[in-house]
Amino acid sequence: MPPRLHTDQAYEGELRRIREMLLMMGAKVEEMLGQAMKALVDRDSELAEKTLYIDRQINRLELEVDDLCLKVLARRQPVASDLRFITMALKVVTDLERMGDLGVNICERVMELNEEPPLKPYVEVVDMAEAAREMLREALDAFVAGDADRAAAIVERDSKVDAYYAAIFRELLTYMMENPRNIYRATREQSIAKYIERIADHATNLAEMVVFMVRGKDIRHVGKLERRASVRPGPAAEPVADDSDASLRDLAATARHKP
Amino acid sequence: MSTRSTPPPPSVPPPGVEKMRADRLSAWFGQKRALKDITLPLVEHKVTAVIGPSGCGKSTFIRCLNRMHEVVPGARTDGQVLLDGKSIFARDVDPVRVRRRVGMVFQKPNPFPAMSVRDNVLAGLRLSGITPADPSRLAEEVLRQAALWDDVKDALDLPGGALSGGQQQRLCIARCLALEPEVVLMDEPCSSLDPAATAKIEELIHELRERYTIVIVTHSMQQAARVSDYTAFFNVGELVEYDHADVIFTKPSDPRTEDYITGRFG
Amino acid sequence: MRTELDAAYSGRTLAARAATAASCIAVAIALVPLLAILLYVAQRGLGALSWSFFTSLPKPVGEGGGGMANAIVGTLELVGLASLIGIPIGIAAGLFLAEYRTTLLARVGRFSADVLAGVPSIIVGIVVYAVVVVRMQRFSTLAGALALAVLMLPLVARTTDELARTVPDSLREAALALGASRWRIAIHVVLRTASPGIRAGCMLAVARVCGETAPLLFTAFNNRFWNESVLDPTSSLQVQIFTYTMSPYDDWHAQAWAAALVLVAIVVVLNLVARRVLRGPRAA
Numbered sequence: 001m002p003p004r005l006h007t008d009q010a011y012e013g014e015l016r017r018i019r020e021m022l023l024m025m026g027a028k029v030e031e032m033l034g035q036a037m038k039a040l041v042d043r044d045s046e047l048a049e050k051t052l053y054i055d056r057q058i059n060r061l062e063l064e065v066d067d068l069c070l071k072v073l074a075r076r077q078p079v080a081s082d083l084r085f086i087t088m089a090l091k092v093v094t095d096l097e098r099m100g101d102l103g104v105n106i107c108e109r110v111m112e113l114n115e116e117p118p119l120k121p122y123v124e125v126v127d128m129a130e131a132a133r134e135m136l137r138e139a140l141d142a143f144v145a146g147d148a149d150r151a152a153a154i155v156e157r158d159s160k161v162d163a164y165y166a167a168i169f170r171e172l173l174t175y176m177m178e179n180p181r182n183i184y185r186a187t188r189e190q191s192i193a194k195y196i197e198r199i200a201d202h203a204t205n206l207a208e209m210v211v212f213m214v215r216g217k218d219i220r221h222v223g224k225l226e227r228r229a230s231v232r233p234g235p236a237a238e239p240v241a242d243d244s245d246a247s248l249r250d251l252a253a254t255a256r257h258k259p
Numbered sequence: 260m261s262t263r264s265t266p267p268p269p270s271v272p273p274p275g276v277e278k279m280r281a282d283r284l285s286a287w288f289g290q291k292r293a294l295k296d297i298t299l300p301l302v303e304h305k306v307t308a309v310i311g312p313s314g315c316g317k318s319t320f321i322r323c324l325n326r327m328h329e330v331v332p333g334a335r336t337d338g339q340v341l342l343d344g345k346s347i348f349a350r351d352v353d354p355v356r357v358r359r360r361v362g363m364v365f366q367k368p369n370p371f372p373a374m375s376v377r378d379n380v381l382a383g384l385r386l387s388g389i390t391p392a393d394p395s396r397l398a399e400e401v402l403r404q405a406a407l408w409d410d411v412k413d414a415l416d417l418p419g420g421a422l423s424g425g426q427q428q429r430l431c432i433a434r435c436l437a438l439e440p441e442v443v444l445m446d447e448p449c450s451s452l453d454p455a456a457t458a459k460i461e462e463l464i465h466e467l468r469e470r471y472t473i474v475i476v477t478h479s480m481q482q483a484a485r486v487s488d489y490t491a492f493f494n495v496g497e498l499v500e501y502d503h504a505d506v507i508f509t510k511p512s513d514p515r516t517e518d519y520i521t522g523r524f525g
Numbered sequence: 526m527r528t529e530l531d532a533a534y535s536g537r538t539l540a541a542r543a544a545t546a547a548s549c550i551a552v553a554i555a556l557v558p559l560l561a562i563l564l565y566v567a568q569r570g571l572g573a574l575s576w577s578f579f580t581s582l583p584k585p586v587g588e589g590g591g592g593m594a595n596a597i598v599g600t601l602e603l604v605g606l607a608s609l610i611g612i613p614i615g616i617a618a619g620l621f622l623a624e625y626r627t628t629l630l631a632r633v634g635r636f637s638a639d640v641l642a643g644v645p646s647i648i649v650g651i652v653v654y655a656v657v658v659v660r661m662q663r664f665s666t667l668a669g670a671l672a673l674a675v676l677m678l679p680l681v682a683r684t685t686d687e688l689a690r691t692v693p694d695s696l697r698e699a700a701l702a703l704g705a706s707r708w709r710i711a712i713h714v715v716l717r718t719a720s721p722g723i724r725a726g727c728m729l730a731v732a733r734v735c736g737e738t739a740p741l742l743f744t745a746f747n748n749r750f751w752n753e754s755v756l757d758p759t760s761s762l763q764v765q766i767f768t769y770t771m772s773p774y775d776d777w778h779a780q781a782w783a784a785a786l787v788l789v790a791i792v793v794v795l796n797l798v799a800r801r802v803l804r805g806p807r808a809a
Contacts, residue, residue: 325702355706356704362703365695365699365702367695369695371696371699371700371714371717372718373717373718373720382700382703383704385713386700386703386705386709386710387703387709431699434703435702438704
C-alpha cells in the first residue's frame, strides 16, 4: 500500500527534504570511504586530499538537517511515525557526521601511509571497508524502503566487521613484533581499520534507528538473542516500557544474586 | 492491548478499575446509524479522550453515556452501557438519576443568564429539588475545585453571563461538580476558549481526575495528547483503536489512526 | 471598472438617503394620531378632572359634580381579576406550546390561540353573556373579568410561547444534563430566563384589555354604585365613557373626556412600566 501523503503539502515537503538530506549525507560517506580506499590502493595522495573536503559538505548538511528538524518539531507537533522519524533523523545525523569525521581521519592516515612503501598489499583493509560500505548502503536502502527486516539484518553483520578488525590487528601485531621499523606503517594501518570498524558501528546504529522508525520498537542496547526475537513482526506493538522494565529487573536480580 | 469494535475481542482490561463500560453500543438517529457496536472501557480516576473526524460519532457516544442521546426525537440505542457494573438502560433506572451520577460540560459555556454566579453553582441541586444544607459552603467548595473561587469570590451575585468565556466554562464545571457526580463528560469543552483559558481548563482536568472519572471529546489531537491517559479513536461510527495515550501518539497500531493523527486526511 | 463602481456607489448613496428620509416621514405620520389623541384628550379632559372626580360616585343628571370613583375602582377590579385568571393560565399554556412544540396538541393550541386573538371582542362578550350571565341570571364583575381574561389569554400565551422559544436550547440541555425533569426545566430555566420579556408581554396584554368596552357591556354591565361583591355588576371607565358620551348632557361629556384621560393615562403608564421592566434587569 503506497503511504498516504500529508494533507498539508508544505509539511510533506519538509519531511521529504529531511529524508533527502540524510540520504545525501549517507551517499557522501559512502563516497568518502570508497575514494579513501582507492587513494590507498592507488597510492594517490591527491585523491585522498580531495576526499577530505567531502566532510565539509557533510557538516553543512548536518546543520541543515538539525535546523529543519527543529522547525518541524516546533511548528508541526509531529506524532506517531512522523515523531519517530524526526527523532531518528536527529540521532542519525550525528552518526553520519561522525562517519564523515572518521573518513577524514582515514584520509589523513592514507596520506601518511602513501609516503612510505606499503607493508603488504592492503587486501583485508579494503575488504573490511567494502563490508562497512555495504552495511551503510543497506541501512540507507532500508531507510528509504521503510524495511525493518532489512535493517535488522544489518545489525548482525557488525560482528563480521569486528572479526575483520580482530584479524587485521593480529596480523599487524605480528608485523610490529617482527620489526620495529614496521611500527609506523602498522599503526597507521591499524588506525584505518579501527576507523572503519567504528564506521560500521555507526551504520549499525543507523539500522537500529530505522527499525525504531518503522516499528516503534527500540532495539538499541538489546542483546543479540533478544534482538532477533523482538524484531520479528509480532502482535501489535508492545509498549517499550516493558523491555526496559524487564532489563532493569534482570539487572536488579543479578545484582541480588551476586554475593 | 488495543481493542477493536468488530468482532469484540476478549480485551485485556487496562490497569485500574472500570468505572463505566460501553458494550456493543449502537446508536441511531432515526434510520441513520451513528455508532456501530462500540465496546470501550472507561477507567476510574483516569482521563479518557475520544478523538476522530467530524461526524465520527464521538459526541453521540458520550451523550449515550448520560442518556442524553435518547432525548432527541427519533433517537434510539442498542447494546449496553454499564456504570459500576450495572446497566444504565435498565427498565428500573431513571435517566434523571443517571445524569446526576454522570455529569456533562458542553462545548459552548452555558451558564444560566438569569441566575447569579452563586445560583448557577447551586442550580443543579435546585433543579433536582434538593435544598443544600449549607449553600454558601458548598458553593465555595465547588468553586475552589473548579479553580474559580479566587476570580469570583467577590462577585457571587453577578449574573452568570457577566464572566469571561473561560470563567463561564469553569462555572459550568463547578455547577456540574456541585451534584457530586462520579463521572464527568466533557464535549469539546475548550473549543470556544482562547489558549490561556484552555490551559487553565486542562490543568483543572488534571486535578479533577483524582476525584472523578473524566471522558473528554476533543477535535484537537494536541489536547488529547496533553490531557488524556487513554485515547480512543473513532471513525465513521466505529471504534478504530483504544490504548494508552502514549502508545496512540507514538506508535498506533491501526494505519487509520496513524493517518488521522499525523494529518494524512486523504 | 473603478469608475463604474464609483458611479454606482454615489447612486446607491443617493438611494439610501432617499429611503432614510422616506422612513422618517412615515414614522412622523404614524406618530400623528397618537399625539393627536393624547393632546386632544388632555386638553378636553384636564378641565373636568378634580378631586371629586376620583372620589365621588356619579350623580344623577341635573346635579352638578359627581365623579367616577366606582368606575375607576371597577376598571381596576375587572382588569385585576382578569389578570389573575388570564395570566397564569396564559403563561402555562405558552410554556406548553413552547416546550412541546412538535406535538399535535401544541400545533392545534397555537392555531387556536391565533384565531382567538383575532375574534372580535364583542363576540367574546356575547358568548360569555350566554354562558355565564344567563346561567347566573345576573351581570357580574366575574363575568366581565372572564371575558377580559379570554381576551388576554391568547396574547399572553403567544408572547410566552415566542419568548420561551428564544431561550437557547443550550440552557435546556444544561439543565437536562444536571438531572432536571422537564417541568422543572420549564419553570426554573425557561420561564426564569424569559421572564423579563414575559412580564412585559403581560403588561401589554393588560394594557390592551384596559381598552375593551364591548364585552363589558354584556357582562359587567354597569353600576351607579359600588359593587358589593364579585357577583355584582360593576361600573368601569370604558363603559362610563360610552354611556356618558352617548348622552346629551354637556357635563357628562366633560366627565367622559376626563375618564378618557384617566384611561389613556393608565394605558401609557402600563406601557412605560412594561418597557422599563424589559430593559431593567438586562442593564445589570
